[in-house]
Amino acid sequence: RIDVICDTEGKILSPHLITNHMWSFPDISQFQLIQKGKKNYLLKLNVPQNYDRIEDLKKILHLILGNDAVINIELVDEIPVLASGKRRYIVNEYMKK
Numbered sequence: 774r775i776d777v778i779c780d781t782e783g784k785i786l787s788p789h790l791i792t793n794h795m796w797s798f799p800d801i802s803q804f805q806l807i808q809k810g811k812k813n814y815l816l817k818l819n820v821p822q823n824y825d826r827i828e829d830l831k832k833i834l835h836l837i838l839g840n841d842a843v844i845n846i847e848l849v850d851e852i853p854v855l856a857s858g859k860r861r862y863i864v865n866e867y868m869k870k
Contacts, residue, residue, distance in 0.1 A: 775788045775861070775862065775863055776788070776808075776861070776863050776864050776865040777863070777865060778791075778806065778808040778814075778838075778863055778865050778867075779808065779811075779865075779867075779868070780837065780838050780839045780842075781811065781812045781838060781839030781841050781842050782839060783811070786837065786838075788862065788863040790837060791806055791834075791837065791862070791863060792862055792863075794833050794834075794837065797833070798826060798829075798830060800820055800821055800824060800826070801818060801819070801820050802819040802820065803817075803818075803819035803849075803851070803852040803860065804816065804817065804818050804819070804852070804862060805817040805852045805860070805861060805862055805863075805864060806834075806862065806863055806864070807864040807865075807866055808864070808865045808866060808867045808868070809866055809867060810867050811867065812839070812841055812842055812843055813842075813843045813845075813867075814834070814838060814842055814843065814844045814845070815844075815845050815846075815847060816830075816834070816844060816845070816846050816847070817847045817848075817849050817852060818846060818847070818848055818849065819848075819849055819850060819851060819852060820848065824848075827846055831844050831846070
């Protein structure tokens with residue numbers, strides 16, 4: 774299951790836009806981008822210790838989501854899997870149905 778998220782102006786973004794940019798960061802083992810509010814996002818990352826490209830990643834996300842996006846980073850050991858065995862890469866908690 775893939776949710777859609779919006780940029781800070783409310784424009785719906787394709788989840789593939791985010792995942793395609795994440796390929797530029799091969800050291801990221803797993804990620805999950807969660808929209809928490811209109812301009813608030815949480816990016817969960819499973820990365821090696823001393824990973825030094827977080828600021829580069831945030832710059833790209835600001836270009837996609839909006840310069841006024843508030844992007845918090847949480848380093849995790851694992852992104853949980855769903856019952857299907859798949860991980861949700863994009864989650865929208867702001868526009869719950």
